[in-house]
Amino acid sequence: MEAVKEAGTQAVHSGKPAFESRPISWRLGSEVMGLDLKRSEDISDDTIASLWRLLGERGILLFRCQGLNHDQHLAFTRRFGPLAETGMTSRYAPPGYPDLFTVTNIKSNGARSETENAAQQWHSDQSFLPVPARASMLRCELAPQNGGDTMFSSTYAVYESLSDGLKKTLASLQAFHTLLNTRCLVMTNRKTMDDKEVAKVEGATHPVVLVHPDTGRKCLYVSDQMVDHFEGWTVAESKPLIDYLCRLIEHPANTYRHRWEAGDAIMWDNRCTQHYAPLDYDFAGMDRPENHRLMFRSTLA
Ligand SMILES: O=C(O)CCC(=O)C(=O)O
Ligand SMILES: [Fe+2]
Incomplete structure (x- = not known):
């Protein structure tokens, strides 16, 4: 097993x-430097274990x-284990890639993207499922000329x-x-969900x-986007403590x-981090190509 320890900018092997x-x-x-994720088949099991x-x-x-393409992105992610069930998110998959989730502000046939502001609140992916996502990997194909950042919290x-x-x-x-909570802003898209999809996001209970x-x-493990209340507490009782923790x-x-x-990829652990994408770019001018944002996410079960 290669031992990889961080020591400033030097790795000790x-x-x-x-x-x-x-x-x-x-x-x-x-x-992480020195790996070509395009050729994940050349990365040893020991290296994958060190990365994990x-x-x-x-x-x-x-x-x-x-600069990964969809196949390379998925092949690298699969080295860490099976992918998560995509469920209600599969309709945001690019054609032919049901395991990828598209986050974009680019319109499709004149219609606004439902994922243009999917991450406008802090969250951990799929925490509304009984078995949430372990990790996720997001790659950037197009970044707006200004902003379009993603923030992560420990x-x-x-x-x-x-x-x-x-x-x-x-x-x-x-x-x-649950995604069906009163704090959750993305549910403005809910009108386009069918009953089966709504059932998927209805919710699950997890330790705090x-x-x-x-x-x-x-x-x-409490997030602004997903947590409705603490078990045994009312929503009103829970809110001040949720708000405090979210701060x-x-x-x-x-x-x-x-x-x-464009070309960057970030893998995150959904247990020990949360993430959030501030709408810090020219959202009103998102029809202009220089403001396009196009990201793809894979998700580990
Ligand atoms: O748009 C982003 O930067 C983050 C999107 C997101 O939350 C996700 O893909 O899980
Ligand atoms: Fe997310």
Whole structure:
């Protein structure tokens, strides 16, 4: 097994170096250098295991300038395990690729994209499912000339910043996650969902504090987009505490903000991070090609 340890911009390896990595912010995120993800079949199982370990520790892995196509994107993601069921999201898949999810502001036949602002609230992917997504990988094909960034937050850092008293309260709490909650802004698209799709996003209950299975560290699993209430609490009772926790998630000190270049790819762990895409570009002028944003996501079960 290659041992890959971050030490500033240097990686320390025993044996043949497979990749180098360096932190991209203090609390989360590492850039991985020296791998060609287009040829994931040439990446050893040991290297995949090292990447997975680094992902669990750092929350997100940035691979710059990879220029993947759909097949290469999926082939690399599959090296980490089976893909998540796409369910209601399969209609956002590019033709012929049911396992990819398109996030774009580009109109189709004159109609606005339903995913143009899908990530305008902090969330962890598919937390409304009984078995949510373990990790996701997003790649950028077109970035607006200004903005169009994605932000990531460390839910390890958020949990660790809490007082012992609040940690104790949260330890016994379960939260109900659903896309059909009153906080959730993307459900403005709900009118286009059929009953089967609505059933998929109806919701699931998860512990508020997760123990990350790989690192043993605790993370906060409550999000602005999905959490409706704590089990046994009313929505009104839950809201102030959800709001308080969400403030910590969006606090700049806990985040990394990525300025996309076409060709970049980022893999994130949905347990120990959340993400959010601010509408920080010329949203009103999104018909102009220089404001087009086109991203594709794969999702690990
Ligand atoms: O548009 C983005 O930057 C993030 C989209 C998103 O939340 C996702 O693909 O899971
Ligand atoms: Fe997402």
